[in-house]
Amino acid sequence: MSFHEPLNGGGVELAEAGERLSLGVAARLSRYLQVLTQAKKMGKDTISSQELADYTHVNSTQIRRDLSGFGKFGKRGVGYNVDSLVSQIRKILRTSGQHNIALFGAGHLGKAIASSDIFADHGFRVVAIFDTDASKVGEPVGDKSDLSVRSYEDLDKVVSEEDIVVGVLAVPNEAAQSVADDLVEAGVKIIFNYSEALVQVPPDVTVHTSSPAVDLLYALYFYLT
Amino acid sequence: MSFHEPLNGGGVELAEAGERLSLGVAARLSRYLQVLTQAKKMGKDTISSQELADYTHVNSTQIRRDLSGFGKFGKRGVGYNVDSLVSQIRKILRTSGQHNIALFGAGHLGKAIASSDIFADHGFRVVAIFDTDASKVGEPVGDKSDLSVRSYEDLDKVVSEEDIVVGVLAVPNEAAQSVADDLVEAGVKIIFNYSEALVQVPPDVTVHTSSPAVDLLYALYFYLT
DNA sequence: TAGATTGTTAATCGATTAACAATC
DNA sequence: TAGATTGTTAATCGATTAACAATC
Numbered sequence: 252m253s254f255h256e257p258l259n260g261g262g263v264e265l266a267e268a269g270e271r272l273s274l275g276v277a278a279r280l281s282r283y284l285q286v287l288t289q290a291k292k293m294g295k296d297t298i299s300s301q302e303l304a305d306y307t308h309v310n311s312t313q314i315r316r317d318l319s320g321f322g323k324f325g326k327r328g329v330g331y332n333v334d335s336l337v338s339q340i341r342k343i344l345r346t347s348g349q350h351n352i353a354l355f356g357a358g359h360l361g362k363a364i365a366s367s368d369i370f371a372d373h374g375f376r377v378v379a380i381f382d383t384d385a386s387k388v389g390e391p392v393g394d395k396s397d398l399s400v401r402s403y404e405d406l407d408k409v410v411s412e413e414d415i416v417v418g419v420l421a422v423p424n425e426a427a428q429s430v431a432d433d434l435v436e437a438g439v440k441i442i443f444n445y446s447e448a449l450v451q452v453p454p455d456v457t458v459h460t461s462s463p464a465v466d467l468l469y470a471l472y473f474y475l476t
Numbered sequence: 477m478s479f480h481e482p483l484n485g486g487g488v489e490l491a492e493a494g495e496r497l498s499l500g501v502a503a504r505l506s507r508y509l510q511v512l513t514q515a516k517k518m519g520k521d522t523i524s525s526q527e528l529a530d531y532t533h534v535n536s537t538q539i540r541r542d543l544s545g546f547g548k549f550g551k552r553g554v555g556y557n558v559d560s561l562v563s564q565i566r567k568i569l570r571t572s573g574q575h576n577i578a579l580f581g582a583g584h585l586g587k588a589i590a591s592s593d594i595f596a597d598h599g600f601r602v603v604a605i606f607d608t609d610a611s612k613v614g615e616p617v618g619d620k621s622d623l624s625v626r627s628y629e630d631l632d633k634v635v636s637e638e639d640i641v642v643g644v645l646a647v648p649n650e651a652a653q654s655v656a657d658d659l660v661e662a663g664v665k666i667i668f669n670y671s672e673a674l675v676q677v678p679p680d681v682t683v684h685t686s687s688p689a690v691d692l693l694y695a696l697y698f699y700l701t
Numbered sequence: 702t703a704g705a706t707t708g709t710t711a712a713t714c715g716a717t718t719a720a721c722a723a724t725c
Numbered sequence: 726t727a728g729a730t731t732g733t734t735a736a737t738c739g740a741t742t743a744a745c746a747a748t749c
Contacts, residue, residue: 363584
């Protein structure tokens with residue numbers, strides 16, 4: 252059964268149906284959330300579907316359609332209230348809470364991630380950073396937190412004690428697979444891979460590989476043609 | 477006219493038609509390229525559409541379909557030759573050449589990018605790194621190159637002399653818009669934004685904002701449900 | 702040969718878009 | 726009120742998938 256059918260029937264709200272969102276809807280809602288978070292920082296109170304479209308490159312009709320599936324969040328002639336839309340989308344995505352992440356690799360990239368707001372803004376907290384280099388253990392990392400580099404041997408203990416749901420790999424390509432294996436062993440189900448390595452994991456584990464060069468290739472194609 | 481029509485007619489090759497690829501096809505081809513590049517590094521000679529599907533999360537039928545639109549690149553019972561597929565896709569995307577990029581910000585993130593192979597593997601070369609901090613100017617950056625931090629005042633000169641096609645922003649959120657403005661002024665049409673700031677540019681300029689947290693939110697949704 | 706995997710078809714599903722009445 | 730923007734429909738287009746003959 253398509254999840255669009257109830258819509259045709261009238262005002263049935265899908266959020267209550269408890270059905271899983273389609274991959275596409277979940278991905279787009281996440282993007283709206285990021286733009287809304289930034290818009291709020293910039294002091295915007297309301298935002299139109301057209302403005303959201305400009306920033307996300309998603310068609311404005313598509314955005315209104317995505318949102319109207321869950322309720323009437325907007326005001327005609329005005330747009331959407333930024334604060335309330337943020338909390339509605341968080342509710343839909345069920346990601347309102349705090350989620351703990353562990354970072355692997357205390358090189359330039361690891362330090363950049365630890366110092367960034369990019370995860371914190373969305374409820375992700377870096378609660379541990381690991382490095383295999385013994386000389387780095389104990390070194391403080393990040394601007395504001397009390398984070399310091401921990402020994403890689405503590406991985407298992409930290410994952411269970413700190414309730415780690417995501418492991419972020421900021422390690423050299425050669426090390427990526429073995430850290431991923433250890434994370435899987437420790438029970439982590441989501442791995443975010445900033446290395447270029449192709450990482451293999453069991454089917455119940457998700458790996459996201461960051462790919463700035465892919466996006467660049469893509470942008471370049473449309474620039475060249 | 478849909479560009480699929482010639483396919484139905486027989487063996488017409490689209491690459492020769494010179495039509496622009498659809499957004500989706502271009503994006504997927506770029507992803508295949510990234511996986512192929514890594515597979516090659518790992519010493520693989522051939523790869524099946526199923527293996528590509530495992531790494532890209534694109535359906536294997538879709539992959540075969542995407543590729544067969546441009547020619548018969550595979551061998552039944554064997555798969556695709558990695559080397560030849562890489563060069564075929566590069567041809568299709570017209571990104572076989574070298575493209576120069578300029579990096580802004582010589583903090584942890586800028587240094588991480590400059591030291592990474594991620595751009596180099598796809599023909600992008602970081603030819604300049606800028607910082608507004610005068611004390612950083614002249615400092616060498618990156619492992620293997622002769623790159624050193626340049627003064628931000630040289631932006632215009634470098635863009636024209638070095639034929640910069642992409643500007644990469646690894647600067648604080650507050651600085652992102654003003655660097656983007658200066659890049660637009662200098663004639664750069666592709667901007668890659670690693671800050672969280674929402675950057676506004678004229679319609680003929682493309683901004684890609686990197687969004688690891690968005691991908692995480694998305695992954696988390698499917699983990700939680 | 703037997704097994705594997707491509708190339709291709711056909712059917713279905715979701716995304717995209719234009720258009721516009723409703724309404725703030 | 727007049728202008729703007731949502732919510733929604735309907736039509737079209739591209740993506741997805743299963744299935745399988747072709748063939749390496």
